[in-house]
Amino acid sequence: MMLTKITRYGEAVGLAAVLGGLATGEISTHLATNLHNPIISIGNRVVDFVPNFMKELVIRFFGVNDKTFLLTCITIAIALLAMVIGRLFAQQKARQGQYVILAMTGIAVLASLFDAKAGPFAVMPSLITGGVTALILNSFSRRKTKAESFGGEYTRREALTFAGLIGAVAVASVGFGRLLQQQANTQLERLKVILPKALRPLPPPPTDPALGVPGLSTLFTPNSDFYRIDTALSLPDISLDTWTLTIDGMVSTPLKFTYKELTNRPFFELDDTIACVSNEIGGNLVGNARWLGIRLDDLVKEAGPLSRADQIMGHSVDGFTAGFPLAALDGRDAMIAFGMNGEVLPTDHGFPARIIVPGLYGYVSATKWLSRIELTRFDEKRGYWIPRGWSVLAPIKTSTRIDTPRNGARIVQGKAVIGGVAWAPTRGITKVEVKIDNGEWQNAKLGPELANTTWRQWWLKWNATSGEHRISARATDGSGDLQGEKSVAVLPNGAEGYHSIFITAE
Known part of the structure; x- marks a missing residue:
């Protein structure tokens, strides 16, 4: 005792x-x-x-x-x-x-x-x-x-x-x-910032279809709901008085900028959907935002990449690295982002600056808490996730997700709406089809296309009959290619397959 x-x-x-x-x-x-x-x-x-x-x-x-x-x-x-x-x-x-x-x-x-x-x-x-x-x-x-x-x-x-x-x-x-x-505290640093306006602001977004379709994802994902997947267990404390962005490596003219110098450059807006490579079929590790920042290709051109450079590698203040092809600066609006959905970039999404490259999964491109951009080669350096089994090249795959009704839901038989979002950044979405049980594929109504870099909302009105039902959806991108039907795991370069749910109408 x-x-x-x-x-x-x-x-x-x-x-x-x-x-x-x-x-x-x-x-x-x-x-x-x-x-x-x-x-x-x-x-x-x-x-x-x-x-x-x-x-x-x-x-x-x-x-x-x-x-x-x-x-x-x-x-x-x-x-x-x-x-x-x-x-x-x-x-x-x-x-x-x-x-x-x-x-x-x-x-x-x-x-x-x-x-x-x-x-x-x-x-x-x-x-x-x-x-x-x-x-x-x-x-x-x-x-x-x-x-x-x-x-x-x-x-x-x-x-x-x-x-x-x-x-x-x-x-x-x-x-x-x-x-x-x-x-x-980085939060206090954010309060000091007043970002400039874009030289040519994008038009205001249209009326959000989600207002008329309960359960449908909104056109823009609120910052508070935006997914966060990264390797940082603690958010870095960054002082704008000491933070700088360096551009070096295989360049003719290494550059270094302060936050003030970068935010004095011409700003532009970009509507872009980003996704995590770990997003499962039907998962929520994807979001759409209106980003504000400066052109990445302009900075890279000023530094003057050497002819043998083929990779742009972003370095975070916490040591994370992500590399993507220099060839990805092909005219798409790759950005160093300072703002997100009308506010200063949130701390957990990369304040003071992050990289956004439309069409690429985040693990190769979306470096948060950016401190350095290095021009290098794929055969000499690899980003954080590449030695861990993930693909070097990582274009975002065409995907669709059913938002409403939820899997396993019980709904009232009769008039119902099936809805969701589909995305294929840089290619756009031209068609979404829905299949109920063993019926024919039906064309869903598409919401507005802000740009070919963003997701599109979709919905289909349906007369739900009593009983259990399987609902599936698939998308076709702007190139005319249908998303892959066969189920593929997220490793090494993203999941594939049609999203299906099971519901009961009573």
Whole structure:
């Protein structure tokens, strides 16, 4: 019974000690740039080395919450280890507990050494976390030993009071860390920005068909609903006073620009649908936006690509890279974007600048938090995802999705509407067809085409008869090519296949 009590309060003290260590380590991340707490550093390494099938499985089940799932798993693992450590210290096995702390600290230190732009202080948060954790637990061990050396007992109340005090200090420390973070918070940087207008603004969008078709995706995806898939477990803090964009590599004239210099250039607007290569058939990792920025091809021309360069590689401030063919600057409106849907580019979508290349999946083109554009060669450098099994070339495939009714829905028999969106950026959509059960393919009504780079909404009125039904949809692009029917997995260059749903009319 006594051992059980010791174990329980030891676990509580262990949790408090690790929380205190993490809180102190978090504060230290604000003392220099490019520092991460141990949880983020370990998470970054998991992202780097996890097998593709596991990555796709997590995205399939958790979608844009994949990072939350990963960080939750790491936090739970650390909490369990903290309880083990606390139990060891409570049972007078301090040496074994210290070995576990040392091992955890070593893992975190190694992980931090591989963080993007890791400098000489990169290991500091991990070392501080481990050191503070050890100090707290050693203090607990001394208190317990002292109480027992006089024939007494270190009571449960004393242990929990100690743990509570440490926990309270840890929470206060995290709050202090947040105050420090606000000194260079990217959100505050965004508030300083007033973007210029486009020289030739696009016409206002037409009336949105989604207003008349409940459940249909809106013409433009609101920024708050826009999907986010990237490798960044923590959003970078960027100061516009120090941020620059460099264009170098295989160029005759390397260039460097400040944010002010770039935003003083002529701006244009682009309506473009972007998609993640991990988007499953019928998935929601796709969105349509009106982007605001400057022409990428103008900057590249100013730098003067050398004749042997065949790849444009974007570099993010967090170390991510994505490369696409120089030949993709073929007249399409490739952009360095500073605005999205009428506002300054949101932090989680790449503030202060990102690349948008119509017609290419994001993993080869859409570098967020852009800091460098490098002209290079495919046979010399590969973007982040290419060594991990993804294709070098990645044009977005023609796809369609049924938005309404939802798969598995129960609807009232009689008049109903089937609706969705279809996309084939740079080729456009000319036809969407719907098939109900084993019937003939029927042409759906198409919504407005903003440009051949955007999705088109579609809908079909239907007299739903009682019973279960299978509904399928397919799209034809502007080249006259029908999307692929055979189901193809997302790896290595995007899913293919008709989207089908099953519903019941009652």
